[in-house]
Amino acid sequence: xxxxxxxxxxxxxxxxxxxxxxxxxxxxxxxxxxxxxxxxxxxxxxxxxxxxxxxxxxxxxxxxxxxxxxxxxxxxxxxxxxxxxxxxxxxxxxxxxxxxxxxxxxxxxxxxxxxxxxxxxxxxxxxxxxxxxxxxxxxxxxxxxxxxxxxxxxxxxxxxxxxxxxxxxxxxxxxxxxxxxxxxxxxxxxxxxxxxxxxxxxxxxxxxxxxxxxxxxxxxxxxxxxxxxxxxxxxxxxxxxxxxxxxxxxxxxxxxxxxxxxxxxxxxxxxxxxxxxxxxxxxxxxxxxxxxxxxxxxxxxxxxxxxxxxxxxxxxxxxxxxxxxxxxxxxxxxxxxxxxxxxxxxxxxxxxxxxxxxxxxxxxxxxxxxxxxxxxxxxxxxxxxxxxxxxxxxxxxxxxxxxxxxxxxxxxxxxxxxxxxxxxxxxxxxxxxxxxxxxxxxxxxxxxxxxxxxxxxxxxxxxxxxxxxxxxxxxxxxxxxxxxxxxxxxxxxxxxxxxxxxxxxxxxxxxxxxxxxxxxxxxxxxxxxxxxxxxxxxxxxxxxxxxxxxxxxxxxxxxxxxxxxxxxxxxxxxxxxxxxxxxxxxxxxxxxx
Ligand SMILES: *[C@@H]1O[C@H](CO)[C@@H](O)[C@H](O)[C@H]1NC(C)=O
Ligand SMILES: *[C@@H]1O[C@H](CO)[C@@H](O)[C@H](O)[C@H]1NC(C)=O
Ligand SMILES: *[C@@H]1O[C@H](CO)[C@@H](O)[C@H](O)[C@H]1NC(C)=O
Ligand SMILES: *[C@@H]1O[C@H](CO)[C@@H](O)[C@H](O)[C@H]1NC(C)=O
Ligand SMILES: *[C@@H]1O[C@H](CO)[C@@H](O)[C@H](O)[C@H]1NC(C)=O
Ligand SMILES: *[C@@H]1O[C@H](CO)[C@@H](O)[C@H](O)[C@H]1NC(C)=O
Ligand SMILES: *[C@@H]1O[C@H](CO)[C@@H](O)[C@H](O)[C@H]1NC(C)=O
Ligand SMILES: *[C@@H]1O[C@H](CO)[C@@H](O)[C@H](O)[C@H]1NC(C)=O
Ligand SMILES: *[C@@H]1O[C@H](CO)[C@@H](O)[C@H](O)[C@H]1NC(C)=O
Ligand SMILES: *[C@@H]1O[C@H](CO)[C@@H](O)[C@H](O)[C@H]1NC(C)=O
Ligand SMILES: *[C@@H]1O[C@H](CO)[C@@H](O)[C@H](O)[C@H]1NC(C)=O
Ligand SMILES: *[C@@H]1O[C@H](CO)[C@@H](O)[C@H](O)[C@H]1NC(C)=O
Numbered sequence: 001x002x003x004x005x006x007x008x009x010x011x012x013x014x015x016x017x018x019x020x021x022x023x024x025x026x027x028x029x030x031x032x033x034x035x036x037x038x039x040x041x042x043x044x045x046x047x048x049x050x051x052x053x054x055x056x057x058x059x060x061x062x063x064x065x066x067x068x069x070x071x072x073x074x075x076x077x078x079x080x081x082x083x084x085x086x087x088x089x090x091x092x093x094x095x096x097x098x099x100x101x102x103x104x105x106x107x108x109x110x111x112x113x114x115x116x117x118x119x120x121x122x123x124x125x126x127x128x129x130x131x132x133x134x135x136x137x138x139x140x141x142x143x144x145x146x147x148x149x150x151x152x153x154x155x156x157x158x159x160x161x162x163x164x165x166x167x168x169x170x171x172x173x174x175x176x177x178x179x180x181x182x183x184x185x186x187x188x189x190x191x192x193x194x195x196x197x198x199x200x201x202x203x204x205x206x207x208x209x210x211x212x213x214x215x216x217x218x219x220x221x222x223x224x225x226x227x228x229x230x231x232x233x234x235x236x237x238x239x240x241x242x243x244x245x246x247x248x249x250x251x252x253x254x255x256x257x258x259x260x261x262x263x264x265x266x267x268x269x270x271x272x273x274x275x276x277x278x279x280x281x282x283x284x285x286x287x288x289x290x291x292x293x294x295x296x297x298x299x300x301x302x303x304x305x306x307x308x309x310x311x312x313x314x315x316x317x318x319x320x321x322x323x324x325x326x327x328x329x330x331x332x333x334x335x336x337x338x339x340x341x342x343x344x345x346x347x348x349x350x351x352x353x354x355x356x357x358x359x360x361x362x363x364x365x366x367x368x369x370x371x372x373x374x375x376x377x378x379x380x381x382x383x384x385x386x387x388x389x390x391x392x393x394x395x396x397x398x399x400x401x402x403x404x405x406x407x408x409x410x411x412x413x414x415x416x417x418x419x420x421x422x423x424x425x426x427x428x429x430x431x432x433x434x435x436x437x438x439x440x441x442x443x444x445x446x447x448x449x450x451x452x453x454x455x456x457x458x459x460x461x462x463x464x465x466x467x468x469x470x471x472x473x474x475x476x477x478x479x480x481x482x483x484x485x486x487x488x489x490x491x492x493x494x495x496x497x498x499x500x501x502x503x504x505x506x507x508x509x510x511x512x513x514x515x516x517x518x519x520x521x522x523x524x525x526x527x528x529x530x531x532x533x534x535x536x537x538x539x540x541x542x543x544x545x546x547x548x549x550x551x552x553x554x555x556x557x558x559x560x561x562x563x564x565x566x567x568x569x570x571x572x573x574x575x576x577x578x579x580x581x582x583x584x585x586x587x588x589x590x591x592x593x
Contacts, residue, residue, distance in 0.1 A: 028097070032074050033060050035092045039077075043086040046108075050082045069098055076101035080127060087111030094119035101125040105150055108132060113156075118142040129154050129175060140164045146171055152200055153178035160204075165189040175200040177224060183207045186225070191216050202248060203227035215240035224248040226272065231255070234273070239264045246270040250295065254278055263287040274298055274319065282306055282325075293317040297343065305329055305349070313337060321345040321367070329354050334363070341365035345391075348372055353392065358384035365389040369415070372396055377421070381405060391415040393439060398422070401445070407431035415439040417463065424448070430455030441465040441487070448472070449493075454479035465489040465511070472496075473517075478503040487511040489535070497536075499524050507531055513558065514538040521564075523548045537561050537576065545569065545583075567593045 033056060040054045053064045061068035067076035074096045084107035093102070094116050102120060105127040113128065115138040120126075123143050129150035136158035137151060144167040152175040159182045165171065171193045177200045186206050190199070191213030197220055206228040214223075215237025223244060230252040238247070239261020247265070250272045257280030258273075268288050272295040281303030285294070292314045301323040309315065310330025314337050321343045328351030334342060335356035342357060345367050352375030357363050363384055373395040381390065382404025390405065393415045400423035401416065407428030408414075414432075417439045424447030425440070435456045441463045448471035449464070460482045470492040477483070478500025484507055493515040501507070502524020508531055517539040525531070526548020533556040544566035545559065557575030565582030568575075573587035584593035 029060065029072055032096060035095055036060050036063060036066065036074070038089055038092045042089045042092075043084050043109075045086055046082070046084045048083045050079060050084075067101075071098075073098040075099060076103075076125075078103045080105040080107070082107060084109055088113070090114045090120075091116040096120075098122065103127040104131065106130040110134065110155075113138055115139065121145070124148065124170075126150070131155065137161060141167060144168055147195075148173045150175045151179065152176060155179065156181065158182055160184065162187045162189045165193060168193065170195055172196060172219075173198040177202040177204050179204045181205040183229065185209075186211060186214075186230075188213065193217065194219070196220055197243070198222045200224045201228075206230060208232075210235050210238070212237045214238065217241060219243060221245045221267075225252065226250045228252050233257075234259050234278075236261045238262065241265065242267070244268050248272050249276065250274040252276055256280075258282070258284040260284060266290065269293070269314065271295070285309075289313070291315055292337075295319040296323065297321040299323050301325060303327075305344075309333055310354075311336075316340045319343045320347065323347055325349055327351070331355065333357060335359045338362040341367070343367040344371070345369035346371075350374060352376075353378055353397075355380050358387065362386055367391045368395065370394040374398070377401055377405065377416070379404075382408075385409050388412050388434070389415075393417040393419070395419050403428050408435075410434050412458075413437045413439070416443065418442040420444060422446070425450060425453070427452040429453050432456040433458060435459055436482075437461045437463075439463045440467065443467055446470060449474055451476045453477065456480070457482070459483055460506070461485040463487045464491060467491055469493060473498055473501075473512075475500045477501060480504055482506055484530075485509045488515065489513045491515050493517060496520070497522055497525075497541075501525060502527055504528075505530075509533045511535045512539065517541060519543070521546055521549075521559075525549070526552060528552070532556070534558070537579075545572070 040051050050064050060066055060074055061072055065079045066074055069075045075098050080103045088109055091114060099120055100122050102123060109131040112135040113133055117138060117140055121142050124145050125148040126146060127150040129152045131154045133155045137156050137160055139161040141164045146168050147170050156179040166189050172195050174196060181204045183205045185208035191211050194216055196217050202224045209232030212235050218240055220241050221243050226248040233256035234254055236259045238259055242264055244265050245267055254276040262284045269290050269292040274295045274297040276299055278299040282301060283306055286306045286308040289312055291312055297319045304327035305325055307330050310332040316337050317340050325347040329349060331354050333354040338360045339357050339362060341364055349371040353373055355378035358380060363386055367389060369391050376399030377397060379402045382402040387408050388410050390411055391413060397419040401421050403426040406426050409431055411432060412434055421443040427450045430452035436458055446468035449469060451474040454476035459480050465487045472495035473493055475498035483504040489511045496519030497517055499522040502522060507528050513535045520543035521541055523546035526546045531552055534554055535558040537558040537560040539562050541562040541564060545564060545568060550569035550571045557572055560576045561579035564580040568577055568583055568585035568590060573585055577583050584591050
């Protein structure tokens, strides 16, 4: 008996205890339901289907985006990228006692972030990035368990509570970039976060130098400090960050040389230090054999491009423009991987164009303007059907332009001006369906302009000036409906100006000066209401200036040194007409009619 009463007592108390625990729990659960319904109603304007499951009868753990623990308590709210609009009721949300993860990235949320966020003390994951919040990020010192903190690109301004980071020793990812914060140095709180593998603080008002303590962050795989106002040299301690995969330093005011130690970053794939005042040579990058993308444009680098770059097996993007680099480009450059672009314009590079950058058939852009490159255009590029830009103007290239270049099917710009190139523009140009701009001026090109140029139907601009082109201007040119600029000055074109030019509706600029054009000026040109500049000087044009010209509104007109006769329409009288003894008119420079 006694044993049974003895046994029933604890049983009963256990039962009551369980009962009260259960009712307590269900009380908590109904509180949690109320909290989530409050969240739903705060965001009710959102154009989203995510709340369709958020109805009381489902139980909170079945709500889309909600994760519960084994006790049925909410641990995670994952509502990123759901088109949410409204303000976050953090006062309510942070009453969820077991909440560990709060993810609202990539929405349209606005308003202030309340200091109530501090009540979410169990959070290890917080994503408020990519929204439209206003005001400051509040002090979040109590969120000491955070491992992931994304606040980037979300409209935060004012002073960031850097001190809050002091106790977040476990922080692994920190993204604060792209917020209009008050200027601040990169504080010591950051460089003691030794677990960090991701530090994104680009474009958020960071100024001053990179602290030497950066070398503490040995786990970093991504360090982004771009688009700030940082100064000083890149510290040698960067060399400690041997796990770095990406280093973004562009658009600051860094000075000095690339630090010794960069060579130790053997995992580095993306390095961008463009738009700074860096100097010295690139030899410290000789060992960065895993580079995929290297961008160092607009600096003050000198010396040669290291020959080792030619052996980099993964390199696909290389941008070195506007520096003081000399010597040749490595000839095997870009031949190993699916190369995408090179831009080494505005340097003092010499030697030939590396021939194999399109070897894998993927190259988009070849930009080597304003150097001192010599040799021929490598024939391989004539097969590079992926090319959209082929720009090698202002060099010392010679030889014949490979015919296929003219017909590259995706090329938008062919810019080979100001070299010593020879040969003709071939009928291949019929295939250049994407060509907008053809710049070949100031070379030794010659022969006739092929009739097939009309196949390049996207052409907007043709510049053939200062060459030795001869023969007629093909009348098919009238088919180029997008053409706005035609400059063929200083060539040997003969025959008459095709009447069809009048069908190029978009023409604004025609320069045919100093050729051997004869016959009459086509009256169709007078109908070109967009025409702003017309230079037909130094030809053999004869007949009268078409009456239709009186309706033109030109800012530049030069018809001098031809054989024109008759009256100059009064509206044109401030143009240049010298060297046409047969012209008359009522301006001081012309004899009266
Ligand atoms: C809401 O989203 C749907 C597709 O999800 C879209 O078709 C509709 O235009 C959106 N409405 C508004 C007001 O943005
Ligand atoms: C968000 O809105 C866009 C455009 O209205 C729509 O295409 C997209 O499907 C929506 N996304 C969600 C998760 O509702
Ligand atoms: C920006 O924040 C989003 C989350 O909102 C995150 O996925 C992304 O990685 C962050 N960007 C960077 C560069 O850190
Ligand atoms: C450079 O960064 C500043 C912010 O520090 C930004 O305003 C500017 O647009 C950036 N310049 C370029 C060319 O991206
Ligand atoms: C950059 O920082 C310097 C001080 O180091 C300051 O004088 C300058 O105004 C800052 N520039 C910008 C764009 O913030
Ligand atoms: C590069 O790493 C090696 C081996 O870890 C080390 O001895 C050397 O001091 C490092 N060099 C620099 C410049 O940091
Ligand atoms: C580049 O270096 C030259 C010579 O050292 C110097 O005259 C020039 O001002 C520097 N330019 C920049 C942008 O730092
Ligand atoms: C190379 O550059 C292009 C154009 O900027 C970019 O779209 C592409 O992602 C880059 N590739 C790599 C591997 O960085
Ligand atoms: C270009 O190279 C030629 C021949 O190598 C040389 O004579 C000339 O001085 C160089 N020009 C420039 C601007 O470096
Ligand atoms: C271009 O491709 C064609 C056909 O694939 C091939 O016969 C020719 O040798 C190639 N030419 C060059 C210069 O690579
Ligand atoms: C006319 O063009 C020829 C080349 O065809 C050139 O040699 C000559 O200097 C040019 N004359 C003028 C006045 O520009
Ligand atoms: C002629 O003069 C007018 C008014 O002074 C000016 O707007 C126009 O650009 C000039 N045209 C030429 C061809 O010089």
